[in-house]
Amino acid sequence: MINSLWIAKSGMSAQQTQLDVVSHNLANVSTTGYKRASAVFQDLAYQNLRQVGASSSEQSQLPTGLHLGLGVNVVSTSRDFRQGTPQASGKDFDIAINGSGFFQIDMPDGTIAYTRDGTFNPDSTGQLVNAGGHPLSGGITVPPSTAKMSVSDQGLVEFFDKAGAKLGGSNLTLATFVNPGGLEPIGQNLFRESVASGNPQTGAPDANGMGKTMQGFLESSNVNVVEELVTMIQTQRAYEMNSKAIQTSDQMLAKLGQL
Structure with a gap:
């Protein structure tokens, strides 16, 4: 043959x-x-x-x-995993990561998924969720009388009413991996930790190698x-x-x- x-x-x-x-x-x-x-x-x-x-x-x-x-x-x-170009969206709830890191998302089965998609919105209870309805890990909740949300480069999230009075605040944490190429894609812009990716290293944005958070921006495809x-x-x-x-x-x- x-x-x-x-x-x-x-x-x-x-x-x-x-x-x-x-x-x-x-x-x-x-x-x-x-x-x-x-x-x-x-x-x-x-x-x-x-x-x-x-x-x-x-x-x-x-x-x-x-x-x-x-x-x-x-x-x-x-x-x-090179970064895509940040595109201005003009929405307070949209957040991009300028640098390394992933947002952490709580999944219904109790596990944590990871994403670079910072398209967030409050659900019926005020909790910030992604486009699939899954909440940000840590449970950031928007107070009912919020007129404006502010996110600093270091991930400090603050809420203000119409008079400018502060209603509360919280902190975003990001995760990085030794081998992000080993993450398992599961759809819906989400990745899952695997043996090849290594354990996640979490921390505040703009510290210990983490990227900065950019409010009002979304990261485009690379x-x-x-x-x-x-x-x-x-x-x-x-x-x-x-x-x-x-x-x-x-x-x-x-x-x-x-x-």
């Missing part, structure tokens, strides 16, 4: 996965706090037909070997449309070349059958 059939097939499957990743990036180009993903490829096992360094005679060794590869495989999707379109074209060309390899292998087998 001609190995090129399987090898080209693995190449087509890998490029299809690459296109899936690129399509997902483009679909989320306007998603607040979205982090671009990319497919990571790895070559498959080799057929070792001649061992490099093997003896060719009593006094000489082979300078090279004969190793035939068996294709490619997608081993992971790597996520780019997807570069031009780069994704270039990657899409490269993926299409690679897919076409692998399909051409299958056609050529098929023609060679057909020619062999005519002998």
